[in-house]
Amino acid sequence: MKFGGTSVADTERLKAVAKRIVSAREQGERVVAVLSAMGDSTDDLLSLAYEMSPRPEPRELDMLISVGERISCALAAMAIHDLGYKAISLTGSQAGIVTDTTHGKAKIVDVRATRIHEALDAGLIVLVAGFQGVSTDFDITTLGRGGSDTTAVALAVALGAEVCEIYTDVDGVFTADPRVVHGARKLHAVSYEEMLELSACGSKVLMLRAVELARSQCVRLHVRSSFSGDEGTWIEREEAMEQAIISGIAHDSSEAKVTIFGVPDRPGVAARVFRPLADAGVRVDMIVQNVSSDGRTDISFTLPEDDLPTAERVLATVGDEVGSQGMKSDPDVARISLVGAGMKSDPAVVADMFDVLADAGINIEIISTSSIRISCLIRSARLEDAVRAVHDRFGLSESPLEKGESSVTSALPPD
């Protein structure tokens, strides 16, 4: 059971989490719970760090920000004791989460779960501080964004858990963001591959990395609400489920677009543009190169808006080197992505997607596809219109059962 920051935001919510854990124990389960830091406490620690230094030493930053999850676990253990059950809180190190030495975004290299096994065998509920481990150099490390999800999945693998439950502030994975699409529907199940595409395209429910680990190790995930007892969304192997044509829509308005004009159309030029960007840590996503005219071409690509200043700095030099005729940045773009495992067998989906955007008068600037995803870059001002129109066009609001189908997970287009 993994509980995120909003689920443990204050002592009242922590008590509710303690009750839920105890209730699972009372049903005879052996429970290991991974907790995040309370609410904004990690951000508060980060602010302190930046008061001390403009570039805090990464090792010390990890020592600092790893305390929030320990506080949550110790407090939850106290509440569980108060409910009459024995609990033990463990730091990442005590739980046996061994990582490499990359402070701030360490990778788990081993899980030595001896102490967890001993505690479970002694009848204890085990609480593990998420987001952290101990490096092979015996220093405290943190796992980066979504680290607690990764801790939970890694422990589920090491312990051979039946399921890894991710408790969060939403009811599960939806066909689209319910704040944008009123009729968005909770999905009963999605495949690992679909969830990967959804996470990569802006869905905040689960971090990409945790989904990747769950897929490679075949751990069943159950994303569900901390605040209700309702079933959420299962994330599992494709073979385990009926295939939906379309599962859902993800969107992301934190992208920016860069265009480099008049680049000589010669072999090796693209590498000379994108290698220095990669070296500077800029995460380029969609790339499109125009048809050449007069031996020159325009290259456009998208990147996270946060990386834009770095990219502009790098390209100021690179542009001259490759002899381009200028560049332009554009932060007012957004990406809408349609994801569905069944898409690969239905070529009409791509055409339908373009149709509906055209009907709504929305211009498509860049297109990228995978076998189970279509993404279109559009003006960010039209993003919500686009999400609603696509959601409606593919009939995602309607339950598959209402449409008379046997599978509860498929969502066929209505035509």
Added chain:
Amino acid sequence: MKFGGTSVADTERLKAVAKRIVSAREQGERVVAVLSAMGDSTDDLLSLAYEMSPRPEPRELDMLISVGERISCALAAMAIHDLGYKAISLTGSQAGIVTDTTHGKAKIVDVRATRIHEALDAGLIVLVAGFQGVSTDFDITTLGRGGSDTTAVALAVALGAEVCEIYTDVDGVFTADPRVVHGARKLHAVSYEEMLELSACGSKVLMLRAVELARSQCVRLHVRSSFSGDEGTWIEREEAMEQAIISGIAHDSSEAKVTIFGVPDRPGVAARVFRPLADAGVRVDMIVQNVSSDGRTDISFTLPEDDLPTAERVLATVGDEVGSQGMKSDPDVARISLVGAGMKSDPAVVADMFDVLADAGINIEIISTSSIRISCLIRSARLEDAVRAVHDRFGLSESPLEKGESSVTSALPPD
């Protein structure tokens, strides 16, 4: 170098601490610094714990409240890096502070300083989280009140340090509390034995336990201000210094007095009263038994006011068992103590002390003495008058040098 909670109260003060540590390093010292938690942060964590449970599990409480010192150390390390020096923060566990398993007041059983030695040899400044260790069961423990002082002294012993500097919010050890006595004078040096008596009698500068450890291991302590570069007070072996007749006055208004009336004057009765109190954890200090009349006597004793409810509960039963004729509690008492290593060779001091209190019209309710201390229990309303009168009578405001003596540490009575 040990820095207490007020010395690291906020990020500005932490930066000042970082500068002071770096300045010692620049003078060629190999520095190990022990830091306390920032300001009230430990109290804030305790409040959270009591929101979770009226009686928080001790193991979990230690997991929780040990984070404050880690935060201080990590932040200070960042600031030191920013000043161009390399620093490493270590938890109690990483620093090799091994304790027994008594959560909340663990005793240090070993210091395995390998990692500190390695860091010092590599030219690093070492920051150690005070107040904590790791138990022989691999759980995080805390050392109880004054724990960071104890950490500092234990590390000074293990590392063979030249001196253990205790940085605090006062300039050193004074002849009396400067808030009470305007002319109180900072002492250049006091012996371990004197400091033990001063700490036991209410001086807040150093915790008794750290002084005991320093004495038994012969570690020189230097109590000095975090906010100035001035020399403070040295605490060292008596042989190392000229002996003062009187070093200073300590006072404590947190005491209470209990009197049990009409106790049968028979062997074994005192044990039947005080054994159950000791078993209940009541810390009895001064005890006086009146002269017997009619085979019965009255017993009075002092105890910390906090222990009064427990004592009253225990004595309600015990009083009946021993056949006493009633009891009375009195919280409005205070203790004034005069401490000086030279006192043992000067019987006039005791008489002088009684004289000055009598002249001030202050009644003495209980007296207790050691070879280097006289304590008198008086009404708490008269405490400040008593401290000022005794300070004045023994001429403690005047510097020994002004009085034409060779030792800067002695403070002879003026007559």
